[in-house]
Amino acid sequence: MRILFHDYAGHAFPLQLSRSLAARGHQVRHLYCGSTLTPQGELERRPDDPESWDIRVIDLGEEIPKTKFLKRYGMERRYAGLLAEQYGAWRPEVVISGQTPSIAQLPLAKLCRRDNVRLVSWIQDIYGIAAQKMLRKRLPVVGQLAAAHFIRIDKRCARMSDALVVISEDFRDIFLRWGIPDDRIHTIHNWAIIEQLPVGQRDNSWSREKALADGMRFVYSGTLAMKHNPELLLQLAKRLGNEEAGEMVVISTGPGVEWLRQQQAKHPDAAMKLMGFQPFSELENVLASADVLVAILEPDAGVFSVPSKVLSYLCAQRPLLMALPAENLAAKIVRESNAGLLVAPDDIAGFCEAGMRLAHSPDERAAMGAAGRAYAEANFDIAKITDRFEAILSGQCG
Template sequence: MSDAARPGPFRGRRLLLVSTNYAPELTGIGPYATQLAEHWAASGARVRALTGMPHYPSWRLEESYRGVWRTVEIRGGVGVHRRRHYVPSRQTALKRAAFEASILATGLIGPPPGRPDVVVSQMPSLAGGVIGARLARHHRVPYLPVVQDLMGAAAAQSGIRGGGRAAAVAAAAERYALRGAALVGVIHESFVPGVRALGVDPDRIRLVPNWTHVQGPTADRAATRARLGWPDGVPVLLHSGNMGLKQGLEVLVEAARLAPGVRVVLMGDGNQRDALRARAEGLVNMEFLEPVAAEEFTDVLAAADVLAVTQRASVLDMSVPSKLTSYFTSGRPVIASVADEGGTADEVRRSGAGVLVAPEDPAALLEAVQKLAADPAAADALGAEGPWYVAQHLSREAGLARFDDLLAEVLRDGQGGGRR
């Protein structure tokens, strides 16, 4: 049954979603915020989204929004209220702070009109969480933040310049945004200790995993490889998504340097793309692809032999990459070069669709790639676990139903502005 035909449990409810990222962004948190808002709108709710200007993952303002300070759009039945903010092309603690401060200022100065029945926010950004808490307090309505990343931990673990000093400030902002919430959603259980450490009662924490927001591959795999110029017999290792500091993508450049017979492809954008291209200069087996359209995204993933998810060794409990849901959907095996005790490793183990190698170790990563390339049947069997895991646990229907239950609980409890 489609969303439009399904009875609307939130019909007539006025919902405000605060998310710095939103459509037309195709990766990261944006697709989840968009699909959630449009799902609730289709159920009969009156949904407004307070968001920023499209900029992720390139960290460049989308051309059509340059010079725009405020705008209101209707997307999928949702009133989308955009506010201008600073977009840093390079990430340092100071520039990130300016980014957050600009979101906070424009969001609080010009929120959408009217009183909502509940405020929902996606964190990050930190500013989005603080805006959500402030608006819920102002209107004396329940507040429901959803933690997608822990930014205090991110500042400490990601390697961002000046991150040590920023971690305490970020944690204080997270504490403010979460402490008075009616309930707090987390996308992975590995975030629970961090959220508890910020002063949130564990009885108020709910697990709401992300779902796969893409469709499975449909194109002929050989045809896609030919179109991309990937010859038969040459293993292709593909990383898709944000090219930022926490990903530690230098390990893939060094793997390419060690193995000229393996084609290493980085598809996407991010503030480290230029630095990675400079590091890879002269490597003929290293390729950089621009982000592709949504309708061909999983076809490109499925055309690779192996998909890579990488993180710095220091990244433990602050992030579970959203790319994993898309990787699993594609049906290709995943190699995770991540800390064994982190949430990303937990998710790859749980799926059965990949193997773990030590982070920041190009030789170990390359050994895993070559082992899979040498046994295509085993690689195919490993990759086939991904779609099965998605169907059982990460379907869009299941993910949105969990959010429906969470929102219904908040509205049923009617805790006003939450605990202060």
Template sequence: LRGPAPDLVLCMTDPPIVGDLGVAIGRRFGIPVLVISQDVFPEIATELDRLRNPAVVGVLGGLVGAYLRRADRIVAIGETMRDLLEAKGAPPDRLRVIPNWVDTRAITPQPRDNEWAGTHDLVSPFVVMHSGNVGHAQDLDSLVRAATFLRDRDDLRIVIAGFGARHAEMVTLADTLEVDDTVRFLPYQKRERLPLSLSSADIHVVGLAKGLAGYVVPSRLYGILSAGRPVIAAAEDESETARLVRDVGCGVVIPPGRPELLARTIRAAADGEYDLEEMGRRGRDYVEEEADRVVAMERYRALVRELLAA
């Protein structure tokens, strides 16, 4: 606070107190404050049952509401999140929507029968993949349980590539349900291997636990679409994920927490009831036009120029 005055304060929303500190610094130097909201506290923690103390919930809600009312601009990463932030006190004229992005030159569509698929014996079977965090928000119970309805499909594999707080629990669940022949667990893939690993799936599952619509937007969706692969979005209809998949036509939307319905959708995809290639093409076209890093950076540059000119 004793150094030279910056031109702009830019802060994220995790932990929640960061936004209030950003606003305090902005007021100290008389400069604009830009908050980028990747998730919404404390609701995301309460919906996942990770935070139960009402006093703590109240304090966090007050902290978040304070910076939402005082920041000069707030970026939401989706329209549903924008509505939630406005309901929490953010002035509508200060809210902007800039979706997350992907480097479409780094993640490009690769042949389905690529070297990575061959190494992991995934060339022949129909492959359903979750790639990313194995945590509380992804509703992976439903994906593992869906395998119990697909025992007759020796030609199908479910691949969970990643790690996280619930990884051990999901491995145990697959073993307990005796579906460990169908469900395979692989580690996080290095960034340079993602084009190959993502392209090794016939279809991806992007799950979002019930109650999280608008509070979080799975960024892994953009990488999947950049690889030209279709998705099953197991998410509430009002979520940004469901809206995007439905509007773009890059996959199928089903409710979360329905393993039997997820299994039926996987079976339909494996049986050729969807044009998976066309869905993948639509997704790739979308990210090139709307969610490429270059596009997003220009939107942020325009927003910063707007703030500095005010």
């Protein structure tokens, strides 16, 4: 097949999938957005990449803002036009598009319908519903109108797709209500590249270069955006500092980190180290440097966001400390695999108590870390994952 593989975010695991498809003889052009701030995978060709695999960036020349909604809307419209140009230049037989904002997804869906090209929409989030949850507090009237508009777009895109790949069964009922036949909806959970995330040494070249403290290390690595509450990280850092029990290391960029930086100046007692995103090549060492890996998500994110960082965390054989909605898929995975401790997103006291429990329980940390790694080894087989996507792309599954 001649495949246009569009992963807006440029994350590591979709890159692994597109490379795997190319290794099976398909012609694959991988597209990603160069104007969004998020952890990304290996975006350059490697010596071992198949000749049939090509990668291109769609770059708007500046970062797409998350909170300046009018500017964001205009930039995503520009992005949609550039994506359409890439589609026309490649002339695919099948398109897979994931993590794509509604504004860009709709023109792509129209092009596929016009040209009778099979469209597989990879649903990592339902943008209209996410916008509804996030904007109703910030912009009660305008936000609701905007969210309703995006939900209408999302419905059209879903109905124009030949197949939907959803990352959680929780999405299925929504699409069934929107009129999508059940046999066009396929659930494939997200994964991490376990081959590139072996269990590493706590003290390594990266931890030494960054001069991490010798005591307990809580590491948060990933996005700090509108779906996250950095107050959780600050309060745990203060507790660690006051009790001389360790250090909170936050690896991220954006408004959440800037807020933490301001608070750090006001609270010198907080044991916290802040740094920007690290190269993907260092991810193994970043995760290995932790004693506990941390993930947070706002209550309103619910089932509609599955933090990919959690899946990478599981590979590292380290326990997880998470403040997530109980119904979130990542929370369910960690709870059922016994890979960490979970509290409600608004339970700051409980989050700090759970953190201190892990700080003082080396045997429990070891058992949870081993359980997480066992889950990853059992579920992150790229060959089996590629089999399922290949069947869906070819139309042999649904």
